[in-house]
Amino acid sequence: MVQKEPKRPRGRPRAYDPERALASAPRSVWRAGFAATSLDDLSGATGMNRPSLYGAFGDKRELYLAALDRYVALSRAEMERALAPERPLAEGLQSVYDRALALYFAEPEAPLGCFLIGTAATEAARDAGVRTRLGSGLRELTRAFERRLRTARKRAEIGRGADPALLADLAGAVLHSLALRARAGDSREALRAFSRAAVRLVCGSAAPPRRARRSSR
Numbered sequence: 001m002v003q004k005e006p007k008r009p010r011g012r013p014r015a016y017d018p019e020r021a022l023a024s025a026p027r028s029v030w031r032a033g034f035a036a037t038s039l040d041d042l043s044g045a046t047g048m049n050r051p052s053l054y055g056a057f058g059d060k061r062e063l064y065l066a067a068l069d070r071y072v073a074l075s076r077a078e079m080e081r082a083l084a085p086e087r088p089l090a091e092g093l094q095s096v097y098d099r100a101l102a103l104y105f106a107e108p109e110a111p112l113g114c115f116l117i118g119t120a121a122t123e124a125a126r127d128a129g130v131r132t133r134l135g136s137g138l139r140e141l142t143r144a145f146e147r148r149l150r151t152a153r154k155r156a157e158i159g160r161g162a163d164p165a166l167l168a169d170l171a172g173a174v175l176h177s178l179a180l181r182a183r184a185g186d187s188r189e190a191l192r193a194f195s196r197a198a199v200r201l202v203c204g205s206a207a208p209p210r211r212a213r214r215s216s217r
Contacts, residue, residue, distance in 0.1 A: 018056045021046035026067045072137040083148040089157040097195035104182040113183030142172040174198040
């Protein structure tokens with residue numbers, strides 16, 4: 001039996017890749033913010049003309065929401081690789097922070113911080129869809145920390161009385177702080193020192209403060 005060749009769709013084939021567009025579009029929004037980024041900016045960044053952008057995503061907002069979803073999904077996957085159970089907890093946590101700093105400082109002359117926090121935080125106040133994605137995205141990344149910390153408690157990498165959920169909130173807050181402080185102008189070296197201290201704290205290996213000796217008098 002001879003298989004028939006599939007019929008070619010009518011019209012011109014797509015000369016663009018929506019996935020590639022989603023990878024390119026965030027850079028413009030990342031630098032200028034959503035409100036200040038025009039369709040022309042997005043067209044130049046993605047290599048797609050306006051009709052193609054509308055055809056693929058609907059409008060600028062839908063493209064932005066899709067870019068947020070993609071960023072969160074990739075960030076979660078990157079975190080899960082860094083926090084692989086085969087690695088010691090402290091090493092995994094530090095890897096998460098180091099990878100984040102490498103991303104935040106990808107443009108040393110003007111560090112961009114985190115795409116999710118840096119752009120969605122300003123839009124969330126007036127856009128419920130953005131607010132939902134910001135909240136769910138942050139919680140999703142915190143849950144990645146929590147899963148690894150629950151494994152760490154079972155393996156006695158942290159104390160049996162430690163609360164993985166609270167420690168995950170702390171680990172997530174450190175990640176958020178790195179993003180904001182990178183964009184605010186703190187140096188990469190200072191932020192890495194901060195992250196190292198945070199890892200010691202989360203892992204319970206920070207040295208306790210020494211008690212002042214009582215005077216013998």
